[in-house]
Amino acid sequence: MMHRRSVLMTMMVSIALLITATVGVAAQDATPTGATFVDTMGLPELRVQVTNTAFEGLPAETAAGRYLLTLEITVAEGGGLNFMQLPEGMSFDDFMTLLAGPPAASPEAMIATPGAEAGPPEGEGGDQPPEWYFQTAMAGGTSGFAGTTQAIIDLTPGEWVAWAGYPGAPQAPVGLRVSGEAGATPAAGAEPAADVTVTMFEYDFSLEGTLAPGSQVIAVTNVGAQPHEMFMVRSPESVTEEQIAQILELEMQGATPAPDADLPNPDEFIPVTGMTPLSTGRTGWIPVNLEPGTYIMVCFVPDIESGMPHAFDGMYEVITVGGEATPTA
16 A cells, blocks of 8 residues: 555655654643743744644745744644655645655556555655755744644745644645745844854754753854754653664664563653754744653654665654753754
């Protein structure tokens, strides 16, 4: 059946399932609350209601520039919004067709075409996302599990899609035309003040500043050659990077920890926030309100070579907030 999905669909579904498995359904019972900016600098706002079936409130067209993105989340299982520019020549309808994939062949057609059940020849399908996925602009976004959560993002001229980031999501993607001259950038001097800067690259995070208990702003920058994201969860107990590596290895194998394994239960990880994928050279900002404890940053964007989430290449970071906080650059 997998070979009847589009390449993009196969890749995104696998990522969505991995994220769900890693943070666990039970974690959502903790009902983490969102965070908002104290100073929005008078930026224009994109206010979006995330319902059970839709992203409501986005305009069909807006001007290029820097925006305050506000998600009002009413979905019990949470939700998120990604902004991705479509490559030149691809319309929103083209994207929706790609997302849906080709229709499954009927039993009659498969009988009439021997070998059809084997899928496309090698090189015409598989788990790799299309090449344009790694080259197009991604402005980020954010995710949350209750109430209101925010991010500050930059939108440049072009045809964009705002979507949950994976096919089969209950909310349908929305097309967004961003008007303005090619190469237009947000006005200088409107950059939010950040308490901590998280820099993403192949395949790691680096932090400048110290995450402390309470409210603060994180600037997330991608200087890598590929798109990256920062998904943050809190562990109710202390955890090491070696343990995270073991958990990811078990997830990849579809295995469960042995009863005597000294590993935290990922079902108890509590989602905190996220900066959804940013393309190279892009920066986004998110507010957080952190309790003392142990946090994990992780990237699940697929790798351009292997198609595997970057987490499996070691792109995760364990951080202590409060007490003896993790030293940063």
